[in-house]
Amino acid sequence: MAGNRPKLAAVTTVYRKMAHTQHIIDRFLEGYGWNGTHHHPEMDLIALYVDQVGADDLSRDRAARFPAMKIYPTIAEALTCGTGKLALDGVVVVGEHGDYPKTPKGQVQYPRYRFFEEIVAVFRSSGRTVPMFNDKHLSWNWEWAKKMYDTSKEMGFAYMAGSSLPVTWRIPSVEFPDGARVSEALCIGYGGVDSYDFHGLETIQGMVERRKGGETGVKWLQAYRGDKFWDACKENVWPRELMNAALCRSHTLTPARAGFNDIFPTLDDMRRLVRDPVAYRYEHNDGLKCTMLLMNGLVKDFNFAATLEGAAKPFSTQMYLPMPDGRTTLADFFNPLTYNMEKMFLTGKPTIPIERTLLTTGLTAAGVDSLYAGQVRVETPQLAIKYQPAKDSTFWRT
Amino acid sequence: MRNFTRRTFLAGAAALPAFGQARPKRIAIVSTIFRLQSHAQHIGDRFIVGYPFAGEWHKPHTQVVSLYVDQKPANDLSEARAKEFGFKVYPTISEAVCCGGSKLAVDAVLIIGEHGEYARNEKGQVLYPRYEFFEQVAKVFESEGRSVPVYNDKALSYSFEKAKTMRDTSRRLKFPMLAGSSLPVTWRLPELELPLGCEIDDALMVGSGGSDAMDFHALEAMQCMLERRKGGESGVKSVQLLEGDEVWKASEEGRWSKEMLRSALSRSDNLKGFTVTDGRTQDMVGTGVLPGLVKNPWAYFIEYRDGTKATLLMLSDAVGDFNIAVKVKGKPAIQSTQFLLTPDPNVTYSACLASKIEQMIMSGVAPYPVERTLLVSGMLESCLDSRVKGHARIDTPHLAVEYKAPRDSQYCRS
Numbered sequence: 001m002a003g004n005r006p007k008l009a010a011v012t013t014v015y016r017k018m019a020h021t022q023h024i025i026d027r028f029l030e031g032y033g034w035n036g037t038h039h040h041p042e043m044d045l046i047a048l049y050v051d052q053v054g055a056d057d058l059s060r061d062r063a064a065r066f067p068a069m070k071i072y073p074t075i076a077e078a079l080t081c082g083t084g085k086l087a088l089d090g091v092v093v094v095g096e097h098g099d100y101p102k103t104p105k106g107q108v109q110y111p112r113y114r115f116f117e118e119i120v121a122v123f124r125s126s127g128r129t130v131p132m133f134n135d136k137h138l139s140w141n142w143e144w145a146k147k148m149y150d151t152s153k154e155m156g157f158a159y160m161a162g163s164s165l166p167v168t169w170r171i172p173s174v175e176f177p178d179g180a181r182v183s184e185a186l187c188i189g190y191g192g193v194d195s196y197d198f199h200g201l202e203t204i205q206g207m208v209e210r211r212k213g214g215e216t217g218v219k220w221l222q223a224y225r226g227d228k229f230w231d232a233c234k235e236n237v238w239p240r241e242l243m244n245a246a247l248c249r250s251h252t253l254t255p256a257r258a259g260f261n262d263i264f265p266t267l268d269d270m271r272r273l274v275r276d277p278v279a280y281r282y283e284h285n286d287g288l289k290c291t292m293l294l295m296n297g298l299v300k301d302f303n304f305a306a307t308l309e310g311a312a313k314p315f316s317t318q319m320y321l322p323m324p325d326g327r328t329t330l331a332d333f334f335n336p337l338t339y340n341m342e343k344m345f346l347t348g349k350p351t352i353p354i355e356r357t358l359l360t361t362g363l364t365a366a367g368v369d370s371l372y373a374g375q376v377r378v379e380t381p382q383l384a385i386k387y388q389p390a391k392d393s394t395f396w397r398t
Numbered sequence: 399m400r401n402f403t404r405r406t407f408l409a410g411a412a413a414l415p416a417f418g419q420a421r422p423k424r425i426a427i428v429s430t431i432f433r434l435q436s437h438a439q440h441i442g443d444r445f446i447v448g449y450p451f452a453g454e455w456h457k458p459h460t461q462v463v464s465l466y467v468d469q470k471p472a473n474d475l476s477e478a479r480a481k482e483f484g485f486k487v488y489p490t491i492s493e494a495v496c497c498g499g500s501k502l503a504v505d506a507v508l509i510i511g512e513h514g515e516y517a518r519n520e521k522g523q524v525l526y527p528r529y530e531f532f533e534q535v536a537k538v539f540e541s542e543g544r545s546v547p548v549y550n551d552k553a554l555s556y557s558f559e560k561a562k563t564m565r566d567t568s569r570r571l572k573f574p575m576l577a578g579s580s581l582p583v584t585w586r587l588p589e590l591e592l593p594l595g596c597e598i599d600d601a602l603m604v605g606s607g608g609s610d611a612m613d614f615h616a617l618e619a620m621q622c623m624l625e626r627r628k629g630g631e632s633g634v635k636s637v638q639l640l641e642g643d644e645v646w647k648a649s650e651e652g653r654w655s656k657e658m659l660r661s662a663l664s665r666s667d668n669l670k671g672f673t674v675t676d677g678r679t680q681d682m683v684g685t686g687v688l689p690g691l692v693k694n695p696w697a698y699f700i701e702y703r704d705g706t707k708a709t710l711l712m713l714s715d716a717v718g719d720f721n722i723a724v725k726v727k728g729k730p731a732i733q734s735t736q737f738l739l740t741p742d743p744n745v746t747y748s749a750c751l752a753s754k755i756e757q758m759i760m761s762g763v764a765p766y767p768v769e770r771t772l773l774v775s776g777m778l779e780s781c782l783d784s785r786v787k788g789h790a791r792i793d794t795p796h797l798a799v800e801y802k803a804p805r806d807s808q809y810c811r812s
Contacts, residue, residue: 017677030679033664036723036734038681058676171585171738172812248450251740259475261440261743263447264455305453316453320587322667327741329673329718330666398588 006089006345009047009078011115013098015059018324020096020135021050022058023331027338028092029066034335035398041342045069047088049078051111052098075118086126090345091119094135103140105372107194107365112137113144120151129157131348133341136163137198137361140368142382145361149354160341160350161357163199165302166206167340168333169320169396171249176207181309186242186291188250189302193278193294194368200292201280201360201367203302203319209356209389213286217384221282221363222377223370229277233267238281238291245305245314252300265298273297280367285384292367300325336396351394355387422461423505423759426495428531430468430514432476437512437551438467439475440745444752445508446483451753452812458756461485463504466494468527469514491534502542506759507535510551512611519556521782523610528553529560536567545573547762549755550771552579553614558776558796565772576755576764577771579615581720581737582622583754584747585810587665590735592626594805597727601708602658604666605720609712610778613698616710616720618774619737620700623722624708625770625803632703633798634777638791639784645695645711646688653699654709656683658732661723665736668718682716692716698781699791703798750810765808769801 008028012021025048031040048071050059063071072078081087095112102108112134123129132152138145138161152159185208189200209215224232232238247253247264255261256269265273278294300323305316322328340351362383370378425445429438442465448457465487467476480487488494497503511528518524528550539545548568554561554577568575592598601624605616625631640648649656660683663669671691672678682688688695698710723734740746758764776797784792 022677026678031681032679033666036661036664036732038660038664038684061676169587172810173589244455245453248453248455250450251744251746253450253744255743259434259478260443260447261435261745262443262449262749264450314453324677328667329669330679331677332667396588 006043007087008043008045008090008092008345009049009088010045010092010094011049011075011078011119012051012094013096013100013110014052014054015050015062016054016056016097017058018331019098021094023334024092024094024135024338025062027334029062029069032335032338033332034339041338043090043342043345047072047078047081049075075115076122079119079122086122086128086130088130090130091132092341093119093132096136105368107140107368109140113139113141113148116148116151120155123155123157129155131158131160131344131350133344134159134161137161137364138357139361140194140365142362142365145358146382149358152354158344158348158350159354160344160352161354162352162360163202164321164333164337165199165203165319166352167336167394167396170317171320172317173397174317175393175395176210176306176315177308178210179212180210182208182211182288183307183309184239184242184289184291185304185306186238186246186293187302187304188243188246188293188295188299190294190296190300193371194364197278197280197292197294197367198360198364200294200302201363202357203304204290204292205356205360207304207306208288208290209387211288214386214388215355215359216285216386218282218284218359218363218380219384220377220379221280221366221370223367223375224279224281225371225375226276228375229279230271232279238279239307242305242307242314243293245316246303247299249303249305249316249318250299250301251318254298270295270298278371280363280370282363282366336394340394351392352390353387355385359383359385420459422459424463424503425460425506425508425759426464426466426504427462427508427510428466428491428494428535429510430512430516430526431471431474432465432467432479433471433473433513434475435743435745436514438510440748441510441551441752442508444749445756446479449749449752450746451749456753460756460759464488464494464497466491491531492538495535495538502538502544502546504546506547506549508549508551508755509535512552521779521786523556523779523782525556529555529557529564532564532567536571539571539573545571547574547576547758547764549758550575550577552577553775553778554771555775556610556779558779561772561775565768568768574758574762574764575768576758576766577768578774579618580747580751581615581619581739582807583750583809584740585738585750586735587738588735589811590733591807591809592623592724592726594626594803595628596626598624598627598706599725599727600655600658601722601724602654602662603708603710603720603722604659604662604717605710605712606714606718607712609696610782613696613710613712614774614778616712617698617778618771619720620708620710620722621770621774622807623724624702624706625801626807627706629704630800630802631769631773632800634700634773634794635703636701636791636793637777637780637784638699638789639781640697640699640789641785642694643689644789645697648697654697654711658723658725659683659711661732661734662721663717665721665734666717666719667736670716670718688713688716700777754808766804767801769799773797773799
């Protein structure tokens with residue numbers, strides 16, 4: 001083991017098959033397919049904290065198979081490796097999955113904020129910080145998310161977060177044109193509120209942040225659900241043209257009619273097929289309007305479309321997830337996510353601006369709030385988050 | 399245009415084609431079986447209800463006017479489709495291509511002879527009657543003194559001799575002919591196109607599934623990459639098929655490279671074994687699990703007349719998708735990619751193929767040479783001959799099929 005290899009700790013909720021922890025931490029331990037070979041990260045994951053250890057736990061198996069990785073009973077001990085001082089060069093926080101109570105609004109209270117606070121307490125007591133990655137959104141609670149962001153800035157450590165959607169394959173393999181003027185952007189995905197809505201929002205944001213002027217933040221959001229969703233759809237509250245384009249990128253369009261394997265649905269078909277549709281419609285401070293649609297029963301993938309100035313037809317692509325729900329066995333969209341983490345741990349610099357995920361965290365919370373308040377428009381002055389995109393694209397092409 | 403139902407009109411309304419006033423091209427589909435997810439249904443329907451392409455629901459300027467179906471099991475959809483879309487199912491192939499009259503009455507014929515209950519020969523090949531279908535179509539062309547473009551799905555025939563007759567007939571009667579699998583034209587992850595005229599040091603494809611369905615797809619995917627090599631395609635000199643432990647032994651003897659397999663497997667999203675047990679990623683070559691995991695590996699060794707060698711490994715117990723590794727002379731690293739087979743039921747990869755068929759129908763020019771499929775049909779037959787002849791190496795002087803690869807391989811990037 002070379003002396004200059006970064007040493008990492010992972011702070012996680014649960015390590016069972018198909019949990020995010022398994023997908024991400026296994027990739028550090030076992031390596032993964034990257035760039036045409038089986039790639040082993042040039043770093044060592046030596047400490048692991050797991051918040052919930054159930055009957056289906058894999059952390060003990062992994063620790064036995066990778067003895068360089070020790071399991072610690074507390075986050076502080078994991079970060080200090082029992083030395084009393086921060087003993088690492090990077091921290092991976094995976095607070096997705098596990099049994100946690102829900103808020104009255106239905107948000108799962110994953111303890112990402114608590115994990116963060118315990119990690120930065122070690123940073124403080126050690127007088128030293130290291131880069132940190134946070135899987136998915138920062139927190140279900142906007143105030144906490146903002147505090148996590150502010151703390152990272154105050155303490156000056158590299159902080160990166162988010163979903164696999166912005167970094168996975170795209171079919172077709174296209175980047176959002178730098179500096180494009182865009183009036184409308186839309187994503188059709190699937191999954192639940194306070195869960196896959198975040199992936200849909202990151203899908204959109206990872207693209208539109210490259211527009212002319214960069215990101216300006218979001219001023220309001222309105223959620224639609226059930227009948228109100230279909231009314232809004234009929235009234236073209238969001239562009240039908242973009243819905244059609246996004247649906248034409250899907251590889252998982254539920255056939256609208258028996259006896260057909262791939263047939264374009266009418267709005268009536270969609271209404272019949274979709275269970276509990278959800279839309280988040282929101283406007284950025286520069287006037288860009290975005291729509292995130294969850295259409296369970298119609299698609300099982302994430303598809304993006306946007307209206308670009310000067311283009312004859314919508315710009316569209318699928319953010320392709322090889323999904324191990326029977327379609328594949330490996331959730332390889334974690335490959336590019338892990339690779340981006342590695343780059344941060346090797347260089348000390350995030351490859352993706354944390355402000356993207358701060359914004360999508362706030363949008364997720366605003367969506368939940370709008371739904372909870374009866375699908376009203378919520379003003380979002382707290383989301384006046386300005387940032388510029390990373391110069392280099394980070395989506396998977398190699 | 400013919401009368402669409404309101405539903406299909408709406409379906410197509412997402413993106414109507416911008417063709418002028420020319421009448422739609424009339425298509426006859428000659429098929430073995432038309433049931434849900436059979437090739438005839440999922441390819442044929444692309445020309446009936448359209449298909450997703452380049453971000454639009456593309457409606458080809460075509461009209462399916464006749465259908466022949468060889469077998470009609472209880473789940474047959476041909477009559478329902480014909481009734482809804484205003485065409486007829488004819489009892490014979492010649493009636494289908496003449497739309498019940500006495501003269502050729504279509505602008506293109508799709509021969510889709512995949513699926514259905516047909517016997518297998520001693521080599522394990524399903525005896526799909528593609529040659530017989532083709533002969534009946536060609537007979538009409540010949541008696542008419544006029545031909546139209548023909549698409550033949552998958553291999554031309556289980557028999558190279560029959561396949562060659564089909565290709566020769568298309569040349570003699572001068573009609574464009576396209577054939578083959580979706581794999582050469584589906585999306586690749588990552589986008590990898592070998593430069594035309596490159597020198598290939600080594601090639602290894604890894605795939606999954608049984609013979610003689612999935613091995614054909616894998617061999618054709620391999621061929622669409624290799625045909626781009628320096629000098630163009632020159633044909634195949636010899637083949638050999640090994641099974642079981644002989645496959646692993648062949649690697650120890652240097653007949654196929656583990657590094658190449660590692661690269662190909664690094665592209666897979668569908669590894670078996672421990673991945674299925676507990677989700678882990680695996681370096682199957684590095685950990686050495688393959689011989690214990692794969693109960694019945696098959697290795698297809700192809701030696702081309704110009705000396706190039708390529709290997710297909712069918713490792714169904716280890717992998718569930720199709721991936722290739724290629725070592726190009728002058729490139730330090732092995733290059734590899736996955737030929738993406740998108741999920742059921744949409745099987746959107748067949749939309750990629752439909753767009754190439756449509757291109758031939760509209761332009762009258764096959765977008766890539768039928769010789770690719772001719773050669774692969776023969777390669778597969780000879781590999782299966784090797785198997786029944788005790789896995790012997792077989793010389794294949796009959797496979798001196800020469801052709802030039804298209805400038806662009808035309809896999810889907812849109």
